[in-house]
Amino acid sequence: MCGIVGYIGKNQATPILLEGLKRLEYRGYDSSGIAVIDGTGASSIHKVPGKLDGLIKALNNDFPNGTVGIGHTRWATHGRPKQANAHPQVDCNGDVIVVHNGIVENYLNLKIQLQGEGHTFTSETDTEVIAHLIESSMLNDKTFEESVSNAATLIKGAQAVVAMHASHPDELIAFRLGNAGGLAIGYGSNETYLASDLPALLPHTSQVTYIDPGEIAIIQSHQVQHKSLDGKIINKVIQKAPYDEVAVAKGGFKHFMLKEIMEQPHALFQTLAGKVSLDPPEVNLGSLPFSDSEIRRLNRVVLTGMGTSLLAAHVGRHYIETLAGLPTEVENSSEMCYRNPVLDENTLVIAVSQSGETSDTLAAIEKANQKGCKQIAVCNVQESQATRMVNATVHLGVGPELGVASTKTFTGSLVALFLIATYLGKRRGLIDSDLMGQLLQDLSSIPRLVGQVLQSENEIAKLAQTLFQYENVMYLGRGINMPVALEGALKLKEVSYIHAEGFPAGEMKHGPIALIDREMPVIIVAPNDALYDKMEGSAQEVKARGGKVIAIITEGNTGLKSIADECIEIPETPYLLSAIISVVPLQLLAYHIAILRGCDVDQPRNLAKTVTVE
Ligand code: AGP
Numbered sequence: 161m162c163g164i165v166g167y168i169g170k171n172q173a174t175p176i177l178l179e180g181l182k183r184l185e186y187r188g189y190d191s192s193g194i195a196v197i198d199g200t201g202a203s204s205i206h207k208v209p210g211k212l213d214g215l216i217k218a219l220n221n222d223f224p225n226g227t228v229g230i231g232h233t234r235w236a237t238h239g240r241p242k243q244a245n246a247h248p249q250v251d252c253n254g255d256v257i258v259v260h261n262g263i264v265e266n267y268l269n270l271k272i273q274l275q276g277e278g279h280t281f282t283s284e285t286d287t288e289v290i291a292h293l294i295e296s297s298m299l300n301d302k303t304f305e306e307s308v309s310n311a312a313t314l315i316k317g318a319q320a321v322v323a324m325h326a327s328h329p330d331e332l333i334a335f336r337l338g339n340a341g342g343l344a345i346g347y348g349s350n351e352t353y354l355a356s357d358l359p360a361l362l363p364h365t366s367q368v369t370y371i372d373p374g375e376i377a378i379i380q381s382h383q384v385q386h387k388s389l390d391g392k393i394i395n396k397v398i399q400k401a402p403y404d405e406v407a408v409a410k411g412g413f414k415h416f417m418l419k420e421i422m423e424q425p426h427a428l429f430q431t432l433a434g435k436v437s438l439d440p441p442e443v444n445l446g447s448l449p450f451s452d453s454e455i456r457r458l459n460r461v462v463l464t465g466m467g468t469s470l471l472a473a474h475v476g477r478h479y480i481e482t483l484a485g486l487p488t489e490v491e492n493s494s495e496m497c498y499r500n501p502v503l504d505e506n507t508l509v510i511a512v513s514q515s516g517e518t519s520d521t522l523a524a525i526e527k528a529n530q531k532g533c534k535q536i537a538v539c540n541v542q543e544s545q546a547t548r549m550v551n552a553t554v555h556l557g558v559g560p561e562l563g564v565a566s567t568k569t570f571t572g573s574l575v576a577l578f579l580i581a582t583y584l585g586k587r588r589g590l591i592d593s594d595l596m597g598q599l600l601q602d603l604s605s606i607p608r609l610v611g612q613v614l615q616s617e618n619e620i621a622k623l624a625q626t627l628f629q630y631e632n633v634m635y636l637g638r639g640i641n642m643p644v645a646l647e648g649a650l651k652l653k654e655v656s657y658i659h660a661e662g663f664p665a666g667e668m669k670h671g672p673i674a675l676i677d678r679e680m681p682v683i684i685v686a687p688n689d690a691l692y693d694k695m696e697g698s699a700q701e702v703k704a705r706g707g708k709v710i711a712i713i714t715e716g717n718t719g720l721k722s723i724a725d726e727c728i729e730i731p732e733t734p735y736l737l738s739a740i741i742s743v744v745p746l747q748l749l750a751y752h753i754a755i756l757r758g759c760d761v762d763q764p765r766n767l768a769k770t771v772t773v774e
Contacts, residue, residue, distance in 0.1 A: 162247075162261035162768075163187040163233040164343065165360050166322050166332045169351020169381045173229030174219070176353070180360035181212050181231045183408070186416075186562050186762065186769040187261075187356060188235025191246035195257045196226030197329045203257060207232075207246035211763070228329050230322050230354075232259035235768040238267070239284030249288040251295035252280055255326045258294070260287040261356060262319025262337070263773050270314065290321055298325075308333045309376055312389050318519060318772070320371075322354060335376040335389065339522040339545045339772070343371040347398055350381050358401050359408045359560060366404070369396040370543060402542045408560045417563035417655065417761045421747045425611040427558035427568040428740075431575045432604065435554075441597035443583045447552045450534060455587040458508050458534070460487040464496055464524045465512035466771070468566040468650060469573060472538075473512045474643035475739045476577030482736060483591060483599070484584035494774070497523035503531040510536045510580065514561060514569040515770040516544025523774075525549045538576045540569050554580060563762050564769045565654045567747045570647060571610065574740045578603060602734045606741070609731045613744040616728060620745055623710065623726055624752035628656070630681055634672060635662035635746075636698055637685035644685050644739045648746030655754035655761045665698040676707040683749075684724070685742050688714040689735045699723050712742050 163184025167176045173196045181192055192215045193207025204224035208214045212233060232247035239245035247259045264270070267286035270293065275281065279292045290311050297307035304325045312321070318338025324331070334343055334354060346353035346361035346368050355361050361368060369386065371377050375394060378385040386394040413419035420427075435444055461480050463473035473490045480488045486508075491501070493511070497520065503509065509528040513521045516539040525546060528535055535550035540558055547553040556572035582599050585591040591599070627633065633652060637645030646662035653660045663672050665684070676682065682702045686695035696719050699709045703723060711724035714732050721727050728745045730738075754761045 162235050162356070163360070164259050164261055164320060164322055164354070164356045165231040166229070166334070166354030166379065167351070168228040168332055168379060169348065170227060171351065172223065173226050174223035177229050177231035178212070178216060179363065180353070180355055181233050183359040184356055185212050185233050186564050188233050188768045189763050190234045190236040190241035191243070192231070192233045193246045193248055194229055194231040195248040195324070196224050196229035197324060197326055198226040199329065201326050201329055203254065203326045205248055205250065205257065207243055207248065209241045209243055209246060228324065228332065230257065230259050230324055230332065237263055237773055238286040244283045245285050247287060249283060249285055249291050251291040253295070256291045256294045256323060257325070258287060258291045258321060258323045260290060260319060260321050261772065263317045264289055264315045264319065265317035266315065290315060290323070294323060304328045305333060305378060308335065309389055309391070312337060312376065320356065330380055332379040333376065334371055334379060336371050336373045338373050339517070339519055342517060342544065344368050345371065345377060345379060345384055347384070352379050352381055352384060354379060359562065362401060362404065362408060366401040367398050368401050369398055408562060415563065415762050417565055417567060417751055420561055420563050420568045421744070421751065422614055424568045424571055424744065425607040425614070428571055428575055428610060429607045430557040430559065431572045433557065435579055436600050436604065438597065438600055438604070441593055441600050443579050443586070443600070445552070445554055445579065445583050448536070448583070449551055452587045454534070455584055457506050458486055459506045460489070461508045461510060462489050462491055462501070462503065462528070463510045463512065464491045464493045464521065466493050466518050466520050468570050468647060469512040469514060469521070471643040471647045471650065472570050472573035472577065473510070475574050475640060476510065476512070476581070478640045479578050479581035479736060480584065483581040484588055485590050486584065491524065493518070493524035494520035497527045501527070503528060503533050505532040505534070507531070507533045508536065509533045510538060510577070511546055511550065512538045512573050512577070513546050514540045514566055516541045516546035517770050517772050519772050519774055522546060522549065536580065538573050538580070540572065562769070564764055564767050565651055565750070565761070570743060571740050575603065575606065578736070602737055606737060609733060609741050610744055612731050613741055616745065617748055620728060620748040621752045623728065624749055624756055626726065627681055628753045628756035630679065631659060632675070632680055633658055633660045634675065634680055634682045635660065635685070636665040636668060636682060636695070637662070638665040638691045638695055639689065640735060640739045641685040641687065641742055644743045644746065645683070647743055648683060648685070648750070651747055651750035652753065654767060655750050655764050656757050656759055657765070658753065665695055668698060669701065673701065673705065676702055676705040678706045678708070681708040681710060683710045683712070683746070684720070685712045686720055687712065687730060687738045687742055688717060688732065689738065696720055696723065712745055
């Protein structure tokens with residue numbers, strides 16, 4: 161949530177900041193702002209409520225002069241989106257200038273205390289206290305760096321902060337506390353860049369370091385010093401960023417969401433690459449540090465995550481129960497971290513997170529760490545918080561996902577979870593070489609089958625025309641396709657703002673059936689499997705009540721084809737893998753419905769790609 165950029169160097173800062181913010185807008189877009197300082201120490205701050213385009217319009221090509229600056233795109237927590245609450249925030253004199261991602265949990269106490277000392281506040285944000293805290297220490301003869309460190313020790317909660325000072329135009333100071341957001345520093349030639357996320361740095365450099373929680377960085381054009389908050393120097397090795405710029409561009413597609421849906425065959429191939437060999441059949445998960453006897457001693461698995469990642473975890477449960485024979489539970493991370501779950505060192509916790517920065521998921525990982533569990537992260541962002549907190553990571557490797565609605569990372573997570581299940585199953589003696597060969601053959605065909613489904617895009621776009629004016633849509637699925645129904649509904653509500661709910665098909669007659677009438681289309685995910693007949697029964701029950709049925713069916717099906725109003729066909733797939741295929745038409749349907757409704761699919765209202773606040 162919230163995107164932060166910074167620049168210090170030889171070039172004009174404003175165009176660099178604006179370009180960086182454009183690439184981070186998926187993190188929040190309630191308001192945006194920049195501040196730059198010129199050679200004389202004069203600062204200019206420009207900020208507006210609403211999207212970045214509003215700021216660009218307001219600047220009207222009249223960019224403030226200065227080669228050092230910071231910028232911010234906001235996802236509002238404290239104070240509604242309006243100019244006064246946009247970042248940067250400043251102290252009483254406007255000398256200390258701050259951008260912030262996260263929540264200052266004790267801001268109210270600090271604000272009251274600072275007001276008592278005579279500080280005047282102009283916003284409702286928690287961020288503003290940080291600027292005043294820095295000002296307050298500087299008034300007590302502390303240096304700028306000491307004052308920023310001091311502020312970091314006084315505020316509570318997880319956050320990332322960047323501060324600059326009009327009288328210190330040769331440095332930016334940044335720090336992180338806890339697991340909110342990331343901060344990466346990019347190294348150029350006598351210029352240094354800073355951003356919450358790599359896509360904003362990649363046009364300029366691929367040489368990066370990361371600020372870890374509890375660290376502060378003194379950033380100058382020609383050097384960066386990483387320190388702990390108590391002032392000890394930390395030597396960081398400059399690394400090569402794991403993505404290139406081409407991978408984050410839209411590549412000819414109108415929206416990131418569509419690009420990311422369409423690139424799934426290649427993306428899933430990347431998830432498999434290096435992890436699967438067929439002769440002899442084996443899964444290679446590189447860094448898994450658990451011995452075979454530790455794996456045999458496991459007594460259960462807990463899968464956790466939020467949103468789409470949580471729904472991927474629900475599919476993963478089927479994989480682990482079936483292939484590894486382990487009792488498996490799925491826990492919503494935001495609940496798991498506030499319970500006292502019965503976990504021990506023989507429990508394997510698998511945290512699924514595209515970003516690896518979702519604060520609820522990180523809290524669940526922390527809880528599992530306290531209980532001494534073994535932990536694996538299924539994650540798309542290398543070097544993210546989650547990957548550093550667990551014993552091992554299975555990387556999705558699907559490339560950056562910038563559309564706010566997750567698509568390729570859902571299917572990538574399913575592939576990764578399937579691999580983990582087969583890996584465990586083999587070591588627990590449930591999967592012999594023949595079965596492993598069969599499972600991996602089936603899995604290797606998935607990228608091709610997803611490609612086949614994508615060829616139905618025009619048909620799905622036509623179907624969208626029959627659905628886009630409805631205000632409610634129900635999704636039903638059973639077994640491995642139950643979470644797919646929920647994911648289809650989540651995608652639709654996120655990008656089109658249609659009220660959509662997914663249910664286990666068997667649940668329908670226990671309440672949701674009361675909603676069915678001619679105004680309620682019901683999307684039924686019913687590929688050919690052992691549960692197909694039951695799904696056909698659910699379709700009959702909907703039709704009997706005047707509902708409209710849209711069915712996702714296996715090619716060649718005749719039963720549902722004669723009952724449903726509309727059908728989308730998908731290729732035949734083994735039961736466990738069918739969720740990776742059946743979700744794809746639902747992603748495309750949500751996209752096309754949202755486009756027909758004129759919605760901003762890449763930046764849906766109220767959402768942010770990565771939720772780094774609780
Ligand atoms: C899904 O389309 C959303 N982007 C959201 O539900 C997301 O899956 C959730 O916030 C978890 O994010 P993570 O995978 O980065 O942890």
